[in-house]
Amino acid sequence: MSAPASPHTSLLHFPHRPFGSRRPKLTRLRCLASLAPASSGASPANDNHLIQTLCAHGRLARAAALLQGLPAPTQRTYESLLLAAARAGDAALAAAVHRRLEADPVFRSDPFLSTRLIDAYAALSALPAARQVFDEAPEKNIFVWNAMLKALALADHGEEALARLADMGRLGVPVDSYSYAHGLKACIAGSASHAPASARVREMHAHAIRRGYGLHTHVATTLIDCYAKLGIVTYAERVFAWMPERNVVSWSAMIGCYAKNERPGDAIELFQEMIASDADLVPNSITIVSVLHACAVVNALGQGKVLHAYILRRGFDSLVSVLNALMAMYIKCGCLQIGRYIFDWIGRRRDVVSWNSLISGYGMHGFGRESLQVFEEMIKEGISPSIITFVSVLGACSHAGFVEEGKKLFESMVEYNVTPRAEHYACMVDLLGRAGRLDEAVELIQSMRIGPSPQVWGSLLGACRIHGHVEYAEMACSHLFDLEPRNAGNYILLADIYAQAKLQNQVDVLKELLEEHALEKVPGCSWIEVKKKLYSFGSVDDKNPQVEELQALIGEFVTQMKNEGYVPDTRTVLYDIEEEEKERILLGHSEKLAVAFGLINTSRGEPIRITKNLRLCEDCHSVTKFISKFTEREIIVRDVNRFHHFRDGVCSCRDYW
Ligand SMILES: [Zn+2]
Ligand SMILES: [Zn+2]
The missing domain is CATH 1.25.40 (Serine Threonine Protein Phosphatase 5, Tetratricopeptide repeat)
Structure with missing residues (x-):
């Protein structure tokens, strides 16, 4: 587009200009300056x-x-x-x-x-x-004091801010709602440990209540934010419930609190309540982004689509942060094509977050080649890759088994001024380990200048499980048991490797250790959204009224499969019990229940979308492949690492996950 002839034309054109264009302003300024x-x-x-x-x-x-x-x-x-x-x-x-x-x-x-x-x-x-x-x-009036408190809290000098707040009391300077809000932020700022921060926030909360500021909108909203950061959701809920007046920021704080504290379903529900409670209450972009993230976490595509329509109606589609979150929601809900469409639509306004989303999206869906292509396009467009870009692209190489490409990228990181961190090493160990190059993976760990994180040893342990390598698994666990003494998953993985190697004595030792330290495995959980409502399933779920019907249906499939030569993979069941009982436990795995629920409650031709909080087990993978063929249904499962698109008895991961 050529430069406008006069400032008037430029002003007339201004509202239609793409976001971020500065030219009309400058033209106008030149005229003003010339006066x-x-x-x-x-x-x-x-x-x-x-x-x-x-x-x-x-x-x-x-x-x-x-x-x-x-x-x-x-x-x-x-x-x-x-x-x-x-x-x-x-x-x-x-x-x-x-x-x-x-x-x-x-x-x-x-x-x-x-x-x-x-x-x-x-x-x-x-x-x-x-x-x-x-x-x-x-x-020094109250505003000057408050500005100082705010500056100290912002710079993470919490202690000093609290000391100045105490000075105000001593000097008789009256405090107001802002002093409390900054004071609360100071309680959390710069506090390395959770316990004192939590005690301070509660003390300040009590103080505010005594002075009559506890229910003040600004103070209460800050309290919700603080409790959200501390992970004390019940306190945040209580403050929110007692507030006599709530503005959009208070609602957003509570929605954000749920989203940050792994309660995405509640975040979505509260957002719906907010919209329904008052037509004048227009959510801001921060609220929208929080809810989109929540939809992405639980794979709530229906809700996400409702939000998409809302974004368009309210004009939020002019904000790149919202579009990035929308794109990430579609990609994480299994709709890679729509994600790509939004990426293209953002056009020149896209930032490193948009690129990272698409790179990791292709990776999670198993399209390694496309992921690498997008990375190259990003470099060509002159965007500097970030720490997350490399995590995304190395992750994509790992899912696709591109060992040489991954190694080259890892070596190229210094050229982009990105120093490899523990998470990048974890990706590389995963990449090498999955591909069976365990010696190389161990050499890489030994060459690390920084101390290997639990993630790095965890990647090695995961690879040892795939390839049944007892020696390296023991080596990884000798570190993991020190670094993460309460993580039952590591004990279970090692026990699994011992069981595969028929070392039953070692399995028994580990089971005793688990019981002795009262360690519990993270319970497996799967979600499915049917008609915009979320249903969650735990393993051997007895809460769902349909559970018997669901298990009977899976039982029928399994019988059918056995006729065709299928043998249940009971390796993941650690208990020393009869094979038949192990099979019964496998039938109760949450993802199988969710698949059966989807089959019964959705219409033919509609894809079934499931989210699993852990890695998909081998048996569930085989059963889901069979069901996709037998029922002619597309089943999309997102586990903790990646997507599995099951169709006609084949999975997009080509059984490499
Ligand atoms: Zn399973
Ligand atoms: Zn798969």
């Missing part, structure tokens, strides 16, 4: 106005130069300059404004500008300068 000469020959009122306009358009060098010769800057001019300096990350400008202000007899002791200076320095991560402004402020 006033560069040397300040105009009146001070004009100069003040011009500085404010320049600030609004990011022309900070010109604005700073004008300030030097300006005899009487107004409060508004100082404010515009400080806000613009913070926005542009221009610490030198903030310092220049600070010096000018100190020499200004009119505004030197203006508390409003003191708060603005502290805010700007806080945003610029210049805490010592913010402290200096506060210490030297001649008039």
Whole structure:
């Protein structure tokens, strides 16, 4: 598109311009700037106005130069300059404004500008300068105190913020709702351990209640955020329930609390309640993104589609953060094509998050080649890959078994200034290990400069299970039992490897250890969405009223399969029990129940979409393959690692997962 002929045309065109285009603003600015000469020959009122306009358009060098010769800057001019300096990350400008202000007899002791200076320095991560402004402020009103508390909490100096809050009490400065909100954030800021942070938040909460601020919307919303971060969902729920007035931020905080604390179903339900409770309550982009993430976690495609329509109706589709979340939702709910469509539709506005989503999406769905292609396109477009990009693309290589490509990418990381972290090593160990190159995987671990994380040893252990390697499995576990003493999964995997190697004595030792330390396996759980409602199944589920019917149906399939030569894979059942009993336990696996539930409760031709919280077991994989052929149904299962598309008795993972 060529440059518009006049500023008027450019203004007329402005609303239709793609997001992020700055050209019309600059054209308009050039006209404005041409009205006033560069040397300040105009009146001070004009100069003040011009500085404010320049600030609004990011022309900070010109604005700073004008300030030097300006005899009487107004409060508004100082404010515009400080806000613009913070926005542009221009610490030198903030310092220049600070010096000018100190020499200004009119505004030197203006508390409003003191708060603005502290805010700007806080945003610029210049805490010592913010402290200096506060210490030297001649008039410290409540706003100046609050600005300092906010700056300290933002910089993770929680202890100091709390000390200043105590000073306020000692000096008789009355606190307000903002002081409590900043104080609460300070309780969590910089606190390395969970226990003291939690005790402090509760203490501050009690204090706020005593002073009559406990139910204040702003304070209560901050409380919900704090309890969400601490993982104390029941307290957050209680605060939310007692609030006499809730705004969109309070609703979003509670929805976010559920989403962050692995209660995606509740997040989705509360969002529906929010929409239904008040037509004027318009969710913000943060709410929408939280709910989309929740839909993605539980594979709630129907709900996600409802949200998609809502996004379009309310115009949220202009925000890249929302579109990224929408795209990730579709990809994680198994609709890779729609995800790709949204990616293409975001077009030039896409950022590294959009690229990462697509790269990992192709990887999770088993399209390694496409994933590598998208990575190359990203590099060609000049986008710098991030830490997550490499986790995504290495993960894709691992799922597809592309060992050489993965090794090359891993070696190329330094060229992009990304230092390999434990998660990248874990991907590489997984890639090499799955491909049966266990010696190489161990060599790589031994070459690590950083201490191998549980993830790295876990990848090795997983590979040992696939290839039945007892020695390396013991080596991985000698580290894992130290690093994650409460993770029952490691004990179970090792027991499984021993069982495969027919080392029953070792299996018994591990079972005793599990019982002795009262360690429990993470219970297997699967979800399925039918007619926009989510149903979850635990293993050997007795809560679902249809469970007997479901088990009978699976039993029929299994009988049919046995006639065709199938032998149940009972290796995952650790108990020392009869083979027949082991088979009965396998029948109760949550993903089989979910598949049967889907078959009974959805219409023919409709794909069945299931999410599993753990890795899909070998037996469930074989049974699902058979069911997909026998019932002519497409079954899509997302386990903790990847997608399995079952169709006509074949899985997209080609039995490599
Ligand atoms: Zn299973
Ligand atoms: Zn599969």
